[in-house]
Amino acid sequence: MFARGRALDLADAPFHTARTMHMTKAFLGGLAILTLVGLAGAGCSGKTIQYPEDHERYLRIDKAVESLRKAYVNKNASALAALMVPVDATDRLQQEAESDFETFHDIDMDFRVERIMIDSDDIDVYVHWSGLWKKDAEDPGIRHRGHSRLQWVGTASILLVGMQGDVPFGAKGRMAFTNQPPGPGRK
Numbered sequence: 001m002f003a004r005g006r007a008l009d010l011a012d013a014p015f016h017t018a019r020t021m022h023m024t025k026a027f028l029g030g031l032a033i034l035t036l037v038g039l040a041g042a043g044c045s046g047k048t049i050q051y052p053e054d055h056e057r058y059l060r061i062d063k064a065v066e067s068l069r070k071a072y073v074n075k076n077a078s079a080l081a082a083l084m085v086p087v088d089a090t091d092r093l094q095q096e097a098e099s100d101f102e103t104f105h106d107i108d109m110d111f112r113v114e115r116i117m118i119d120s121d122d123i124d125v126y127v128h129w130s131g132l133w134k135k136d137a138e139d140p141g142i143r144h145r146g147h148s149r150l151q152w153v154g155t156a157s158i159l160l161v162g163m164q165g166d167v168p169f170g171a172k173g174r175m176a177f178t179n180q181p182p183g184p185g186r187k
Contacts, residue, residue, distance in 0.1 A: 057155065061116060064158040065125055065150065069111045072169065075101040085153065089162040096170035103172040106134040106141070114147075123152040133171040144174055 049055045064083060071079035077098055084090035100107060109131040117124040130145035146166020153161050163169075 057118070058116065060156075060158050061123055061125060061152065062113070064152060064160075065111055065113060065127065068150070068160065069109055072097055072100075073107050073109050075107065077101065084160045087161060090160060093160075093163060093167070093169050096167070096173065099172045100133065100169060103135065104133045105136050105139075106132075107171075108132040109168060121153050121155060123154070123158065125150040125152060129166075129168045131168055131171065142171065142174075144168075144171060 067079070068083050070076075071083065077094070080097055081094060084094065109129060112128045113125060114128055115124075115126040117126075127148050127150060128145070129148060130143070132141045132143050134141035144166075146168065148163055148165040148167060150160060151162040151164070152158050
């Protein structure tokens with residue numbers, strides 16, 4: 001069958017171990033990948049929420065923050081008022097927002113929630129915000145950004161009771177402050 005001095009050629013051999021081994025390794029590798037993908041899919045699809053009431057509350061808080069942003073950007077004073085408890089602090093926020101509505105043609109605002117802290121009915125939402133306020137379509141606008149602590153209250157219904165830090169409302173007042181001409185001592 002095999003002659004002395006002749007090179008060994010597995011293709012001419014009556015057994016096909018090398019070819020079969022290669023196909024078996026490829027098959028097993030593919031099977032292993034399919035098994036891993038199947039297990040990962042099965043593991044992720046069955047995940048349950050451990051604390052559904054808390055999860056629902058976080059979703060309501062997130063929705064309230066987004067509703068506040070949308071009401072301001074859309075210049076909807078009634079929607080803004082509906083999200084706030086009527087106290088002096090929120091009355092001032094509403095007045096500043098309405099002043100912005102009258103002054104600016106276009107308002108663009110982004111909120112990025114950094115942290116949410118809950119203590120019973122009291123909720124503190126720390127946000128980083130950035131905004132662009134334009135007086136008309138040709139105006140390049142003014143840009144401001146900052147960090148705020150939005151103070152909310154509630155469990156089923158989430159309402160704003162105050163805001164601390166860099167308040168996003170009141171861009172008209174910030175514009176007046178930044179557009180002042182330099183005083184005698186300033187350059």
